[in-house]
Amino acid sequence: KSPTIMSTTATTITTTITTTPAAAVAVAAVEGNGFQQPFERKKRDKLLPDGVLVELMKKSxxxxxxxxxxxxxxxxxxxxxxxxxxxxxxxxxxxxxxxxxxxxxxxxxxxxxxxxxxxxxxxxxxxxxxxxxxxxxxxxxxxxxxxxxxxxxxxxxxxxxxxxxxxxxxxxxxxxxxxxxxxxxxxxxxxxxxxxxxxxxxxxxxxxxxxxxxxxxxxxxxxxxxxxxxxxxxxxxxxxxxxxxxxxxxxxxxxxxxxxxxxxxxxxxxxxxxxxxxxxxxxxxxxxxxxxxxxxxxxxxxxxxxxNSEHTDCDLTNDSMLNTRTVESNRFVRWLLWETNFHAEHHAYPAVPFFNLPVLHEYLNHHIKHNECKTFTAQQWNMIRPGGWIDKQNSVAFSRF
Incomplete structure (x- = not known):
């Protein structure tokens, strides 16, 4: 696959922020918040360029x-x-x-x-x-x-x-x-x-x-x-x-x-x-x-x-890129929802405030497995359509392990 092209905002962050000791503090803050499994951190942090997380975690x-x-x-x-x-x-x-x-x-x-x-x-x-x-x-x-x-x-x-x-x-x-x-x-x-x-x-x-x-x-x-x-x-x-x-x-x-x-x-x-x-x-x-x-x-x-579908039909794993859905929706809905539609990104980095989730999305989108539904309506259709998630749950066996 060709790499995803980042937005101007994301590129600016990448090129202007260098690795600092604060990065370790930032990651510790994510875990210390009690919202992230420590054993997941190393794999997860490889998805972001050095120093980006420190900038994205800044609140306002x-x-x-x-x-x-x-x-x-x-x-x-x-x-x-x-x-x-x-x-x-x-x-x-x-x-x-x-x-x-x-x-x-x-x-x-x-x-x-x-x-x-x-x-x-x-x-x-x-x-x-x-x-x-x-x-x-x-x-x-x-x-x-x-x-x-x-x-x-x-x-x-x-x-x-x-x-x-x-x-x-x-x-x-x-x-x-x-x-x-x-x-x-x-x-x-x-x-x-x-x-x-x-x-x-x-x-x-x-x-x-x-x-x-x-x-x-x-x-x-x-x-x-x-x-x-x-x-x-x-x-x-x-x-x-x-x-x-x-x-x-x-x-x-x-x-x-x-x-x-x-x-x-x-x-x-x-x-x-x-x-x-x-x-x-x-x-x-x-x-x-x-x-x-x-x-x-x-x-x-x-x-x-x-x-109601934030984790439906997702992988039973500790990897946030696999166990959580992301929906892009439109700007007005995202505004009302405080960007919570970027749910896989939020699960991966719960200390990143809402207004930086769209930027985080551009870094992570091509790593997220369950991002095929671009709208909430498409997501709901996948739930109820013939052969959709409800039917799969009722008829298709799969291994949890």
């Missing part, structure tokens, strides 16, 4: 501020558009089924429904993708800014990011390990995990559709995580138990558990205050439901469209 308060504020601005403008459609007053004031149907069946709903779904999608982009970057500490260079933003995002978009950070570290360290990856052990039975056919795909097309339709389930799981975490109980993604064979909950440092409990209890307290202040009247409760809770729950559907 300005980049974080621009991305967060712009995404919140887009969300606000979407809310303004929804308000101007004048649908909510009709829904709020409907006193009979006939009144409600007259609003639902109006022509305005044709524009309202996609915009409202997009509003919810933006909430989940901030909660899922923005929250993911925050728990990695990559949004702001200043730690306290990152901490404040992490609590805000966790609370505003019904995430439980301190719980997520504990589980997400295990996912990074044990990606596709059927005994230790909580993204597997939390959602699949032992029978499914131990099957030689397992490809980290839904068990059927009906199960696939449930990921987009039964969205209240995702909200319920997060509330379970929040309540258990506020009591200092470590759980997997179910919020009700610990499914990983290792490590055991008692093996975690007391400080980690205490931090989880304090921040989760504070988040729960904020919800109590908001409900007490705005949810005690019928109109107040309707406002909270329409503008905040309902769109956030609806947003689980479209966000699953872009996150």
């Amino acid at each position: 308060n300005m980049q974080g501020l621009v991305r967060m504020s712009s995404n919140l601005l887009i969300m606000y403008l979407t809310a303004v558009a929804i308000h101007r459609m004048d649908i909510y007053p009709g829904l709020r004031d409907a006193s009979t089924i006939e009144d409600l149907l007259s609003v639902i069946l109006s022509r305005k709903m044709l524009a309202f429904v996609p915009v409202y779904i997009f509003y919810g999608f933006q909430m989940q982009c901030m909660g899922f993708a923005g929250g993911h970057e925050l728990l990695h500490g990559g949004v702001f260079r200043t730690r306290w800014l990152n901490t404040i933003a992490m609590f805000f995002v966790s609370t505003a978009f019904f995430e439980v990011l301190y719980h997520e950070r504990i589980n997400h570290k295990q996912h990074h360290k044990h990606t596709l390990d059927i005994d230790r990856d909580p993204e597997l052990t939390s959602y699949y039975s032992r029978k499914e995990l131990e099957s030689l056919k397992f490809k980290s795909a839904p068990g059927s097309r009906a199960g696939y559709l449930k990921e987009f339709l039964l969205v209240t389930r995702y909200f319920k799981l997060r509330m379970c995580r929040l309540i258990s975490s506020s009591m200092g109980i470590l759980t997997d993604y179910t919020g009700a138990g610990w499914s990983m064979k290792s490590p055991k909950p008692q093996e975690f440092d007391r400080f980690v558990v205490h931090e989880l409990q304090v921040w989760s209890a504070l988040q729960l307290a904020v919800y109590v205050v908001i409900l007490a202040a705005f949810g005690t009247t019928v109109d107040g409760a309707k406002n909270l439901l329409f503008w905040w809770i309902a769109p956030c729950i609806i947003g689980y559907g479209p966000i699953n469209y872009v996150r």
Whole structure:
């Protein structure tokens, strides 16, 4: 194969940065973050020219501020558009089924429904993708800014990011390990995990559709995580138990558990205050439901469209170039998703902040095995098409070893 041509930005970094002792410090920071397996480092680092990682790992308060504020601005403008459609007053004031149907069946709903779904999608982009970057500490260079933003995002978009950070570290360290990856052990039975056919795909097309339709389930799981975490109980993604064979909950440092409990209890307290202040009247409760809770729950559907195949049909190995997918998508979607579509690159170098992932992609793309789907729609089609990933999981046996 001919070598991939790097962008001007990537070339500049390569030619201006030389190997320094800081490179060793940078790599140590990647591992010390708890998100990378040490034995993978030597092979992985050969993929980058000397000194490049040091430059790519540099964080920026300005980049974080621009991305967060712009995404919140887009969300606000979407809310303004929804308000101007004048649908909510009709829904709020409907006193009979006939009144409600007259609003639902109006022509305005044709524009309202996609915009409202997009509003919810933006909430989940901030909660899922923005929250993911925050728990990695990559949004702001200043730690306290990152901490404040992490609590805000966790609370505003019904995430439980301190719980997520504990589980997400295990996912990074044990990606596709059927005994230790909580993204597997939390959602699949032992029978499914131990099957030689397992490809980290839904068990059927009906199960696939449930990921987009039964969205209240995702909200319920997060509330379970929040309540258990506020009591200092470590759980997997179910919020009700610990499914990983290792490590055991008692093996975690007391400080980690205490931090989880304090921040989760504070988040729960904020919800109590908001409900007490705005949810005690019928109109107040309707406002909270329409503008905040309902769109956030609806947003689980479209966000699953872009996150449910990050490791599907990938190799069961510790190599990030083989066990994780990357999707290029388009600039607008990448902006909303904080570049998390470059997922294999992120798994290989989790300490590289979001705004440098496109540059990292240019270095690594020709090393990534599972980058054949250039759009999320192509990825979803590969999931459900005849002979696709769901069918392979149900009919094609393969060796795990």
